[in-house]
Amino acid sequence: MGYTLPAVLSVPAVVAVELLWLRTGLFRRPGYWISMVIVVAFQILVDGWLTKLSAPIVRYDPGQLTGLRFPFDIPIEDYLFGFSLVTLTLLCWLRTRKETTG
Incomplete structure (x- = not known):
């Protein structure tokens, strides 16, 4: 299960990065969850076409x-x-934005 194990481990790793290190509050934002619904909807369309x-x-x-x-x-x-990919990207973006705006 060379693809499954990293996939499974990536989720708690990204959640831990947010909850234990970055603490951006991303998971408390309704906009994040709305964006994840949109991402999954498009993922189903594109990934479904690519992997059928x-x-x-x-x-x-x-x-x-x-x-x-x-x-x-x-x-x-x-x-x-x-x-994991979308969440970590958003976390990095929020962290970078926080550092540049002071």
């Missing part, structure tokens, strides 16, 4: 995944990495 089993553009080694796919054949691991 009937005609995949992106192929994963089945031995590296759990095999759970939802919806449109999207590997569950992609949602975990998506959450």
Whole structure:
């Protein structure tokens, strides 16, 4: 499960970065959760097109995944990495903005 383990570990790692180090308050902002809904909606459209089993553009080694796919054949691991990537990017942006505005 070479793709699953890092995907699973990335979520608590990013949450820990926010709660224990950066403390931006991002998770308390309604705008963050609204943006995550929008991100997931577009992720379903794009990732579903890229990974559909009937005609995949992106192929994963089945031995590296759990095999759970939802919806449109999207590997569950992609949602975990998506959450981590978007959240960490926003956290870094907020931290940088805080440092530049003093």
